[in-house]
Structures are given as structure tokens and as C-alpha cells.
Amino acid sequence: MDYLILATIGIVMGLFGGLLGIGGSVVMIPALVFAFGENQHLYQASAMICNFFVGTAATIVHRNADVLMRDVIKWLVPAAALGIVIGVAISNSSVFARGNSYLLARVFGLFMVYVIVYNCFRFNKHRGGADGFDISNINRSVPLTILCGLLTGISAGLLGIGGGTICIPTQQLFLKMPLKRAISNSAATIASIALIGAFYKNITLLQHNIGGSPFCDVLQNASPVIESLKIAVVVIPGAIVGAFLGGRAMHKLPSNVVRVIFILLAALASYKLLTVAPGG
Secondary structure, three states: OHHHHHHHHHHHHHHHHHHHOOOOHHHHHHHHHHHHOOOHHHHHHHHHHHHHHHHHHHHHHHHHOOOOOHHHHHHHHHHHHHHHHHHHHHHOOOOOOHHHHHHHHHHHHHHHHHHHHHHHHOOOOOOOHHHOOOOOOOOOOHHHHHHHHHHHHHHHHHHOOOOHHHHHHHHHHHHOOOHHHHHHHHHHHHHHHHHHHHHHHHHOHHHHOOOOOOOOHHHOOOOHHHHHHHHHHHHHHHHHHHHHHHHHHHOOOOHHHHHHHHHHHHHHHHHHHHOOOOOO
16 A cells, blocks of 8 residues: 555656656655655655656657757756755755754745745736747846756755756746746756755765654665665656656646646645654
8 A cells, every 4th residue: 555655646746747847846745744754854865866757757758849948958957956965965954954854844834835826826827928938038148047047956955856846937037938948947957956966865864863664664674765765666657657748738738727736735735744743
């Protein structure tokens, strides 16, 4: 049953990840907290691995549709790579270490509130060329593109997310990027930086004194890195399938239907994360 739950989480995270240009951690991490209790550092380490596969699958779809902005991505990715290292270092600081990992869950909960508000404001903003694929009015500022990348990477490293929920709105705000172009660029950025954050986060798991996971007997007393990898192995296949489906749906479906479902999921997740007890 535990493996079935993890596999289902993978499909859902991949679907939303591909559809919305996010890694899917905003689905995966709260779902793991719901199902198995608080273990934030472990979940973030595993989610970062999964983000790579979700981002890569979605990027393949967007590349085949010829909607990637390579001149923007070439500046987004290096800045985001630097940012994700900074973000992981912050997440590993004494503020969030060991028994304080629940504070990281609550920070994530506050972040989910932002995600809800952002998606509420995006209703009916996807119609027309200016918010579809038309790039005639975008701002190609390199410094602002680097700023978008840094903010994306820092949030990704701190919270264990892909960073799309930062990458997309910052592109829209600073670069005047159409929504679906921003989603495509975000997926490519996530695919490029996720493994950097995953490697850094996983090799530093031991410093958080993480105990055995509560969801599967075969993982009890294993090292946290092995636990992180085993979670990822179960989640990844469904996440890849979901990401391909979501990426294709992004080019076909109205955004508002998806936003309603996602907002409801995010509201439930934020409540759980903001009320999580220390030590799960």
C-alpha cells in the first residue's frame, strides 16, 4: 500500500509539474507529509531527484513544440544553479537543523499560501497572444533574467521545489514573458539545476540526524540517503508519465480548470504544513 501511495504521488506530481512548468514538489512534499508524517529534509532531498525527471520530460515536450526561449534559458540556468546551492545551504543552517525541520515545513506552508494567491490572480490571464506564445513584446534584459534565475534557484534549494512557481511569475513580471513560454523556460531550468540541488541536499542529510522513515518497513534504520533514493525510485516512473501527459496538455487545455484543482490541493497542503507538529 505504501508503494502504491508513492506511485500515485508520482503520477500527480508529474501531471501538475508538466502542466504548470513546476518540478512537482509542491505536490510531492505536502503529499508525503499527509501520508507519512513530517520528515522535511528527507522529503526535500528525494523530491529534488524527482524534479529532474519531471522537468526533463516536460522539456522534451516543449522542445518538440518549438516553444523554448534558448536565449533566455542560457542566462536563467547558470544563475539558478548558483541560487540552488545557496538555497540548500540556507536549508541546512542551524535554524532548520535536526529537530527544527518542522520549521522548514512551516516555511513551505507559507510558500504554498503564496502559490494559492498567485494562481488566483492568474485566472483569465492566459487568453490572447500576450499570455500565450507571442514574444514580440518581451524584455530581453540579461540582468533581469539573471535575477529571475537566482530567485528561482534559491527558492528551489531552500524548499526542495523545482522552482517553477518562482521562475514563471518572475519571468512574467520582469521579462514580460508570455505564460506558456514562461512555463516552457521554467521546465528547462528545472531540468538543468535539479540534480545539483539533489546531490548537495542528499550528501548533507546525515547532519540532520534523520531516523527511519515511518512508511515502509524495508527502509527502517537505513541511511537517510538510501531512504531518499528509494522514495525517488518508486515515485519517478509515474512522475515521468505524468510529466509527458501534463506537458502535452499544457498546449491544449484551458489553464483555469487546472488552476481550480491545483488551488484546492494547495490550500489543503498549506493547512497541513502550517499545522505540522515538531517531529511529525
